[in-house]
Amino acid sequence: MDVQRLLRGTVEWDRLEAVARHLAARYGDGEAHVEFIDADNWLSTPFLLHTGGEEFFVKVVSRQNSLVHALFTAGRNIGAFSSGTEGFFGHFGTPAEMVRHELEATERMRAIGVNAPEPVEALEVDGLGVLVVEYLPAFRPLDELDVALERELAPDLFRALRRLHDEGLAHGDLRAENVLILDGDLYFIDATSVREPGVLDAREYDLACGLAALEPLIGAADAVAAALTVYDAEDVLGAREYLDFVAIRPDHDFDAPGLKGEIEKRVAERSEATERANGERREP
Template identity: 65%
Template structure:
């Protein structure tokens, strides 16, 4: 836990007060109520403001950790036989602005994402303000039957992103929200344009792994095939060993590869 806290870093109260004060001022309010979340988040300090906005505070330490994560993921991509496609931006403000842009682009193509409100800098901190979705649940919170009911929707969303030249880059259960029985996607990252084909296959591999561990390999592959041709699913197979290294995916890689190969033949 001490190592984790060191890597994540902390934000002293006076700087968080400055963030809250700036959020209030930029929205014409004299004061706001802040609730801090007990979230296991490596890349920001999250808080809820006035039950209306979800705010992420990004520190220089968070930016350093993001660079380390990006380097590790690119090594994993190399191990899957492709050039690294994950991209790092160098400052806390750039990280906030990048997520703001990703949410804006997703909403522009008709996908559900929390409405981006603002991105700015305060005392060297990057601040991202998004619409707060009350009473949402992540995929991790859903019963397996509910996950299965959203399986086809997940691949439809992913396919729409990919058709519009967008890749997620960090698809996992906690980045998939269900609100008012609709699927929302959050925390999309940046990938290099020249590596888009690899990022697309990686996204699909992550989605297959996420579903296979909940509803089974056959059901996951069948849902993917509703939105993607066999060739795309086969390309995703090459990234499954890389995905299996991530602690947030716990699936039977051999079973999933076998089901993909069965469908392909």
């Protein structure tokens, strides 16, 4: 966490205060209460804004956040190259561009029926990028549920991811912290930038991230089984190639060798079952 705070940096209080005043004037009566959120977030300073009887979730992106995003993007693309594919992550040069992209990504997810907080606005205040979205009250991140519920929701995660992929989209930063649960429904947040030419590889990367997020929660066997209820064996094998790449990220902690072994075992079992079935159909 100390490294994370060092990289994220600290936005001066008077600048955050200016953002809160600006938003209170836009959405409320000029009065505001700010509640800072201790979120696992490397690329922004998040807070909850109470104004005019409403609540908004706000992310403030600084120039330092933008520079860290550039470093992460370069590292991810190097990892993609090491996996034998072109780099497929894009970087946006300014804090304002970063928040505008996230707003657009959230709008696109909602347009195809994937749950995400309702977007309100992306704007620039005092050189800071500011994203304002609906606040989801009483939500819980996926990794704060009991194991039985995490196991029950695992196929829903892959179904939502598959819907993105079937529409030619990709999340790009799927982690347990970016999957919120509210009233039994699953919501995606913090979608990142994926360049169009590499979108097929990005989908395999997304799938690898989903498996990596679930493995510490429900185990490799159940994570792979959940993925195979939605994705073909070929897709899951493709995701296997990205697991070492995902494992070097500081925000994923999972058993990569165990997960790769479970994928190989499950895919082999499925292949053998298919061959047996085909053989039985060919018999007179």
